[in-house]
Amino acid sequence: MSFRPFDTKALSRHLPILGWARVYTPDTLTSDLVAALIVTIMLIPQSLAYALLAGLPPEMGLYASILPLIAYAIFGTSRALAVGPVAVVSLMTAAAAGNIAAQGSMGYIAAAIALAFISGLILLAMGVFRLGFLANFLSHPVIAGFITASGILIAASQLKHVLGIPGGGHTLPELLDSLARGIGQTNPITLVIGVTAIGFLFWVRKGLKPLLLARGMRPRLADILAKAGPVAAVAVSTFSVWALGLHDRGVAIVGEVPQGLPPFALPAFDPGLWGQLFVPALLISIIGFVESVSVAQTLAAKRRQRITPDQELVGLGASNIVAGLSGGYPVTGGFARSVVNFDAGAETPAAGAFTALGILLAALLLTPLLHFLPKAVLAATIIVAVLSLVDLTILKRSWTYSRIDFAAVAATIALTLLAGVEIGVSAGVGLSILMHLYTTSRPHVAEVGLVPGTQHFRNILRHRVETHPTLLTIRIDESLYFANAAFLQDKIYDRVVCDQPISDVVLMCSAVNEIDMSALESLEAVNTRLHEMEIRLHLSEVKGPVMDRLKRSHFLDELTGEVFLSQYDAFRALTKPRAVA
Amino acid sequence: MSFRPFDTKALSRHLPILGWARVYTPDTLTSDLVAALIVTIMLIPQSLAYALLAGLPPEMGLYASILPLIAYAIFGTSRALAVGPVAVVSLMTAAAAGNIAAQGSMGYIAAAIALAFISGLILLAMGVFRLGFLANFLSHPVIAGFITASGILIAASQLKHVLGIPGGGHTLPELLDSLARGIGQTNPITLVIGVTAIGFLFWVRKGLKPLLLARGMRPRLADILAKAGPVAAVAVSTFSVWALGLHDRGVAIVGEVPQGLPPFALPAFDPGLWGQLFVPALLISIIGFVESVSVAQTLAAKRRQRITPDQELVGLGASNIVAGLSGGYPVTGGFARSVVNFDAGAETPAAGAFTALGILLAALLLTPLLHFLPKAVLAATIIVAVLSLVDLTILKRSWTYSRIDFAAVAATIALTLLAGVEIGVSAGVGLSILMHLYTTSRPHVAEVGLVPGTQHFRNILRHRVETHPTLLTIRIDESLYFANAAFLQDKIYDRVVCDQPISDVVLMCSAVNEIDMSALESLEAVNTRLHEMEIRLHLSEVKGPVMDRLKRSHFLDELTGEVFLSQYDAFRALTKPRAVA
Structure with a gap:
């Protein structure tokens, strides 16, 4: 057929499903189905547990694990990423919704649903406008510190379920205080x-796999059995509570879980509520994206595949939008389940769609069985899962490597624990940026001279070089921009004021990749002031794109000296005796 | 005397007065006295007018021009800077105090005084902890945009006095709306x-000086006479109002101005109030410092003198603290008056102290004469003064030079006019930083090859160079840090995935001045993933300080390849046939 209204290649870039669905084989189907079965078994208790962590009814965890997975299968680029509720995002959802209404109220649930929808819109917009680079502002030490502190907060928040006491709080002091007051009612x-x-x-996590391996089981099967631990714990404990009637003796259970399809509804648009939820939704989007994309990249690299970060934003955006439309709450790609999916042999995103079908069946058929599931067991699965996130060695590693990175980690951990997740992660980002600006605001600047017998110029402090009393040459080892513009000005003035015979200053720009307008104005000021001192200013080795830009200003007309192609040309021209004084 | 308890050199660094007071001569005294007289005449109407702009009683403008000048003379490093109330800081004071209490109330006055005191403490702390570099985060385009927009806001805010109507507002729409509603009562x-x-x-500003010069007057005298224009306007209009009884016909006058010394009082410490005033005080401090230090540097350079920015912070901090202790409001170094001081021959900060005595005499003796001064004339002096700040050509200049700088200017102007000074300047700073991070988050990265017959490596896209099918060499033209760590990773993966025979990747680090912990972790991830693809990772031309830091991590132990001193060594070692596969 010659009629071809669409550019199919561009289309499959935006709908990755068109790429892999065309080459789908029965073999791929088998692999995907096996992986989906294993992930489904793992995801059922996780979905319930993370809904509990988010302070939401358990069925919302299941709803968040159905349509979002299908949306990701259509729009996502990773072959193995498993999307759904995750621990850190559930904690952030609890913090954000808790600011809107009391946990358990309709307003709280509506806020969590709206949060998924807004976060989906933000992710989609970031994908469409190619703003994935924004995630780079989260430095690794800040992420590591944030994840560690969140793990501690999450574990602390679940202790009340293990003790069977009421309580709450969004910071470590609040949580500990509420535990201390309730512990008598254990x-x-x-x-x-x-x-x-x-x-x-x-x-199960530490001892079962080695045991099974020792008994001669194949490593992959042993691995999968070990991941089924939470399902066994859920089944055994639910049966015990029902059989022994423990719920009548004060053991908190999950209770009625509605059976059926997820409810569909457009989240109510309330400008006041959306305004309050925007910043939390932005933080959830960025944290979720960073977590998801790093998992996806790790898994893709193992099979020499590629993911597209901007298309990942679209995939996660679509997932969260449908989470918001189908009674779910914010989701993202989870580390543990994606690794299980990958190890179990998932070859395409179809595995995710099959997992969604599995969870849908569970929502339709299994929910009555969950009635007697004790909350303490869900809390136990959360605690065991999140303690693996806690990695305080980052403090030591960053201290050894760089004090600046250490300060960012320590501040992020301390603020997340003491002031909550939103302030913690925002402060970490702010601090990273501030400290980066501080270091680049004092760039390396060297006074250089000619290495005898060559055309090379080197730092006068490190090498034996030739200089000339009336000529000062300064090499700048960084792009010039607003944060370091004033520094360069100071350097030059300090140097020329204390050395009277100087008549020519050359700025060697071999390492200057950019000159922004602040730096241009600083250079203009330097030129004017040096002129008042009867000193000429020259440039040498200016890069092409920088020169193009300078030509668009008046700087080159006003420059008292010349622009030399090479520093050696500048040296020769400015040190030979002049014909006219 | 051999007893010498202090290091006098260090002492005179922190008390610059000890430096110049020792060499003070009768000639210097004469010069300083003449300059002080001229600045006093200029400063009296300015002080009254800027107090009106700040929404404060006129005497507070005088108080802010007495002790702060003496404090600066002791602690400041500029020989010619004239400190006192200035237009932009007065506008910012009005915005900040207006958020606390209604203009004209005791709470409003107390807030303005507290603002001076807090701002003084902030400036002093910045000076002591050497945080002057923070001012560099204000890029030149943001400052230019902010000053222009402030000039428009100030002029608009004074039109009500010229029309003789009530009104108010802190943004352009508010001001225009209030003018539109009041214009019927003109x-x-x-x-x-x-x-x-x-x-x-x-x-007077444009026509008087040429006229005087044409009549043969000496340029300096003509210049000084032209600066005395506001004093003439004040004297003539005050006399006219008194003689014709115009105040009984609805002309608003300054009214009773208390006669006497400034009141001394420690500002009440109210944690709630101080908390609310902290951010405005910080913005006032930074804007005031930037304005002041650029004037001081310009004037110092003209006489080959130096100022010390960190000591300037101490000087301005002391000035604002005493402003807060003596019934004043925030002050800083003003452009126009400092130029007049300089041109009139001021040689030391003593000129500032003599000016303070002049204003003190005015406060003691002249205030009864100011009773009939019409507010419309003060408003006129403000309007004429600030319109010289408005420079919309910055929009065109920045557009020509760089779209990024243009966006920062346009956003700062628009937000200052529409949302007020605090949001305007904060957004400008935020935007500058974001856009800088955006540009450095995509650093220049080039694939390089050997220039035949040399040991030099150049970009394969621009030069005819030798490459080898199994070797990929990437040169990075920027320091590696969190914002560009992910970008480099993507670049490398993209490149190796599409080119299967590659067995060795070399990163040429000649332009890498820093590797932060995020970038280190990215390099570790690259190393691990390349290892999974059976590709070795090497580094070449790593700088000394970067190598020292890498040695403190485990990266070099895990690196699958080697660290080569030069790229040429790497090329020779990795392209010769290997003994063992």
Whole structure:
């Protein structure tokens, strides 16, 4: 057929499904189905648990694991990423919705749903306008510090379920205070269930796989069995509560979980509410994107595949929009489940769509079985999962490597614990940027001279070089922009004021990739003031694009000296005896 | 005397007065006295007018021009800077105090005084901790845009006095709206006085000096006479109002101005108030410092003198602290008056102290004469003074030079006019920083090859160079830090995925001045992923300080390849046939 209304290549860039669906084979289908089954088993308890962490009804965790996965399968570029509720984003959702309404209220649920929708719109807009680079402003030390502190906060927030006491709070002091006040009301049966579950899950994580391997099981199967630990804990504990009637003895259970399809509704547009949720939604979007994209990149590289960060934004945006439309809450790509998906052999995003079908079946059929599931077991799965996020060695590693990075980590951890997730991550970003600006605001600047017998110029402090009393040459080792413009000016004035015979100053611009308007105005000021002191200003080795830009200003007309192609030309021209004084 | 308890050199660095007072001569005294007389005459109407602009009683303008000048004479480093109330800072004071209490109330006055004191403490702390570099975050285009927009706002805010109507507002739409609603109540006599004063002052500024010069007057004297225009306008209009009884016909006058010394009081410490005033005080401090230091540097360079920015912070901090202790409001070094001081021959900061005595005499003796001074004339002096600040050509200049700088200017102007001074200047700073991070987050990266017959490596796209199919060499033209760490990773993956025979990647680090921890972790990830693809990663031409830092991490142990001293060594080692595959 010669009729071809669309550019199919561009279309498949924006709809990656068109790329892989065309070459889908029965073999791929088998691989994807196996992976989907395993991820479904893992995702059911996780979805319920993270909904509990977010302070939401358990079915919202399931809803957030159905349509968002299908949307990602259509728009996402990673072959193995598994999308759904994750720990850190659930914590951030609880913090944001808790600012709007009391946990458990309709307003709280509506805020969580709106948060998913707004966050989806933000991610989609970032993808369309190619703003993925914004995520780069989160430096690695800030992310590491934030994830560690969030893990501590999450674990602390779940202790109340293990003890069977009421409580709440969004910062470590609040959480500890609420635990201290409630600890007298601890329910001993709940405590036994919770502690047993924690012990069992830790053993599954650390001890089961080596045991199975020692018994001769194939490593992949052993690995998958070990991941099914939480499902076993859920099944056994639910059965025990029901059989022993423990819910009548004060063990908190999940209770009624509505059976059926996710509800569809457009989130109500309330400008006041959306305004309050915008900043939290932005932080959730960026944190979720950073977490998801780093998982996706790691897995893609293992098979020499590529992901497209800007298209990933579109995929995650679509996922969150449908999460908001189908009674879910903010989702992103999770580390543990994506690795399981990858290890279980998922070859295309279709595995995600099959997982969604699995969760949908669970929502339709299994929810009555979850009635007697004790909350303490869900809390135990959360605690065991998040403690692996806590990595305080980042403090030591960053201290050894650089004090500036250490300060960013320490501030992020301290503020996240003491003032909450939103302030913690914002302060970390702000501090990283400030400290970067501080270091580049004092660029390396060297006075240079000619290495005898060559045409090379080197730092006069490090090399034996030729200089000339009336000529000062300064090499600048950084682009010139507003933060360092004043510094250069000071350097030059300091140098010429204390050395009277100087008649010519040359700025060697071999390492200057950019001169912004602030720096241009500083150079103009330097030129004017040196002129008042009867000193000429010259430039040498200016790069092409910088020169093009300078030509668009009046600077070159006003420059008292010349622009030399090479520093050696400048040296020869300015040190030979002049015909006219 | 051999007893010498202090290091007098260090002491005179912190108390610059000890430096110049020791070499003070009768000649210097004469020069300083003449300059002080001229500046005093100029400063009296200015002080009254800027107090009106700040919404404060006129005597506060005088108080702000007495002790702050003496404090600067002791602690400041500029020989010619004249400190006192200035237009932009007065506008910012009005905006900040207006958020606390209604103009004219005791709370408003207390807020303005506290603002001076807090701003003084901030400036002093910045000086002591050497944080002067923070001012560099204000890029020149942002400052230019902010000053222009402030000039427009100030002129608009004074039109009500020229029309003799009530009104107010902190943004252009508010001001225009209040003018539109009040214009029906215009007082015709006030309007005549105001318009005449504006016309006269413009003529004095533009037409008087050429006229005097044409009549053969010496240029310096002509210049000084032209600066005395406002004093003439004040004297003539005050006399006219008194003689014709115009105040009984609705012409607003200054009224009772208390006669006497400035009141001394420690500003009340109210944590709530101080908390609210902190951010405005910080913005006032930084804007005031930037304005002052650029004037001081310009004047110092003309006489080959130097100022010390960190000591300038101490000087301005002391000035503002005493302003807060003596019933004044925030002050800084003013452009026009400093130039007059300089041109009139001021040789040391003592000229400032003599000016302070002049203003003190005025406060003691002249205030009864100011009773009938019409506010419209003060407004006229403000309008004529600030219109010289308005420079819309910055929009065109920045557009020609760089779209990024243009966006910063345009956003600063628009937001200052539409949302007020605080939001305007904050947004300008934020935008400058974001756009700088954006440009450095995509650094120049080139694939390089060997220039035949040399040891030089150049961009393969621009030069005819030798390459080798299994070797990829990438030169990075920027320091590696969090904002560009991900970009480099993407570049490398994109390149190796599409070119299968590559077995070795070399990163040429000749232009890398720094590798922060985020970039280190990116390099570790690159190393690991390339290893999974059976590609080795090497570095070449790593600078000494960067190498020292890398040695403190585990990166060099994990690196699959080598660190070569020169790129040529790397090329020779990696392209010769290997003994073992």
